[in-house]
Amino acid sequence: MIVLRALVILMVSTFAIHALAADPVSNPAVPSYLITNDDRPPKTATSGTVFTIASDGGLHSANPVNLGSGGAAGGYFAAKRVSVLSGSSSACAFLSLGASGEVSVIDLQSLRDIGNYPASVTDSGIDNGTGLVNNGTYLYASFSTSNTIGTFAILPGCGLQFLSDISPIGKHGASVKGMAVHGDMLIVAYGDGSIESFNIAAGAPVSNGDLQDATGRATDRYPTGVDITEDGHFAVFGDMATNTTVEVSDISSGKLTKTNLYTLGIAGNSNNVLLSPDGTLLYITNTGSGQVTAAFFDKTTGKVTPGCTTPHLRGFDTGWVFMGALSTQRNSGTGSTLYVAEYGTPSGIGVVNVASSAGKCTLTEAAHSPVLAPNTTTLLSIGVYPPRQY
């Protein structure tokens, strides 16, 4: 194991982690993609689909990439089944395969599956999917059925090497629902009201000993989605709640602290959260009412204030019924355009344009939204290349 870790460190040193991937809008030569994890049912071969993002945010040329094994056909909203890596010499998307417990890798230069990588034989996400996050060095996979987090080393060319598992459990017995990573810190939300952080300096997560109930638990609001600010000062949680509720923890000490709770409106549920590339806006999916909310985020204090909310996005409850992950078109500023995974028949990608100035914001669903996801009716996860740079 020590040898393997040394090998990984050596390999990573040749890797420019968080390389400055150019904003595709300012440098049109850099391709920009939106990748879906089509997450089809366990007994059918699944795929990823790669859309080309036009400069106006439009999605074109849906290219399916066959991944072999099946997905989980749904599950946890906050489990990100797509994790995108932008290295100096490689660009790839990791897609989890719930049925087999594998992670598939799509090379975004060739748009081909370059391999499916297994974790341990007992790791499985067949019930509610497998969430993924990466920090450029390691990829972490939260398996919903085995209730484990697997650690993979990311090899040159985006190959994966499984290292080990841990079996984290929430304060009230639940499994991991959402994860985020920043530097040496992995933060998880269990969906039972509790949260925990882990030190990942050595690869495998080691608890920081801060498992705790978030403030929202006292009023039956349970964190599920997680994001972390660019400077690593704050962790932001989106809550499983009947309204729009987020919580913020100061993590500057290297541990989670008591969360501050913010109720931002009546739009239902707030499982997924995503900070804008410039960190000034917090995007939230309201899967209970088919809406998207943007709130203002103070990067200095971690305070969240109400912003704006879309009407019910087109097709809600007449076609699609749930919302999954969010991504932004650009990796600078507000991100310009939001994409949101829409689960149902048909599945699609909601496209929402963002405008923000002088303490006000508007979210407007694009005329061509939603864009049909042609290869799935169970879409919960998307990712964008180049990814946000933190």
Added chain:
Amino acid sequence: MGHGFKFISGLLIVGSAFLTASAQLPSCPLRPAPGSVVLDPTSLSSQNGALSLALTMHNAADSSGFNHYCLNYETANGLVEAPTLRLNPGDTLTIDFTNQLNVPVPANAALKYPMSRMSHGVDSPTASPCENTVMNFNTTNLHFHGLNIPPACHQDDVINTLIQPSPTPFRYQFQIPANEPPGMYWYHPHPHGFSALQVNGGAAGAIIINGIEKIKPQVAGLTERVFLLRQQFLDPFSWIPGPYQLTVNFQPATSPKTAPPVIQMKPGEKQFWRVANTTTQAFMSLQLLFGEVAQSFEIISLDGVPVTGDPMVTSIDIPPAGRAEFIVTGPPAGTTASFVNAGFDTGPVGNANNYQLLANVVPTTTASMEQARPLAPPTPSLPVTQRFSGLAAMKPNVQRKLFFSEAAVGTNPPVNFFITVEGQQPRLFEKTDSPAIVTKVGAVEDWTIENRTSEEHAFHMHQIHFLVVALDGVPVTNPTLQDTINVPYWSGKGPYHSVTMRMDFRDPNIAGTFVYHCHVLFHEDGGMMAKIRVDP
């Protein structure tokens, strides 16, 4: 209250045990095999103002993997399950109830069965069942659904009455109110967090309050049938329980996979059917088809209360826990009719509720009618004034708005289910909660229940019936008294659907703390329940 069952008094046993069975279980009675003739449940009637019996709760898994939760009653011919209890208004019902559950706790219970987060404490068999705090897979109790009786231990309390496994019976004893409307009620377990598991396993029986022919003389002399529609899931411990099957008096209705149950009638005969939807989550839309043509039913009673007028319908919607009593005319000779659940749209995220043939209705002149029977002997009399009379003309003291809402963690459960008074923070039910609503005996209130979710819910009020006065704000022309009602799902556009109902707290008998909840039992177990306290 004394313990130890010594003597059964005043029993009149009608009918016999099931004649066919799909599997012999060690501690539960036989259940009928598919394709057999549907028989009524064993029936016990009060005599001289009292009905006493002993029931024992057992569990067992059959050869197909279905978990049976059985309310066993010992007859001279052996065990039967969930007998029908027949009483007159004013009679006293005594049940010595023994909990013999032995349910293995699933591995990783908290992960696999989210409702088990309500399990807490340690087993304490010496604690009084009236004040027990232990709720786990082997805890149970009884709720007398629809009866307007006190919310007190040994009567109809489901909050604090928690009965642990013990050889010592727990005694339920109460008087049926003298002005209780004559009709169909039912009994079932109601331990919060585990109600769905136990009712899903079949633990449900009918209660008939005699005398309906006094109010609806058209049923006098008709053959009466009692049908309990149940639902059993193959894996109720799963986050997505299922697959499931409906049953008719315990006989699987799984056509075309198996032969359908058979209901025998004489050609063209009029019968009085008393149907209870005792499923855990199936919304029924009942029809009787001759070919593809839905026949008319004459509705006599809903939720145990005779309806006003003589409404004729071709389809009857019954929410989970609802009852409908109606006159049906059988098919002519040579024609087999279909008694069906026509299917029900429970909303974009609601559970599947598809068409299902419940039984073939077969005319026969040599019908095997062992358990079909004329109505019970006439009651001595019914009071001139029935309970809830005059409610429509009452002016409500208070208007309240409540709403159903949900918070999901994913496309599959667990889901947090809430019922909330407008202005309060949504909260999952806990046994130790303070009442969400406090009122007084004598109050008459109008409650509007909104459904802010994308699936159907079924509002149920303990202890009282309510008068349905408006749907989506539009007054109802022929209000009905019910204890359970559908609240339609929100379609994603327009205002939320709502039901407005008039609550009658005038009877001092119901003073105390009790609950209201969604009767989709997975929702109730998942938190969609709250307390009301009615002060004397």
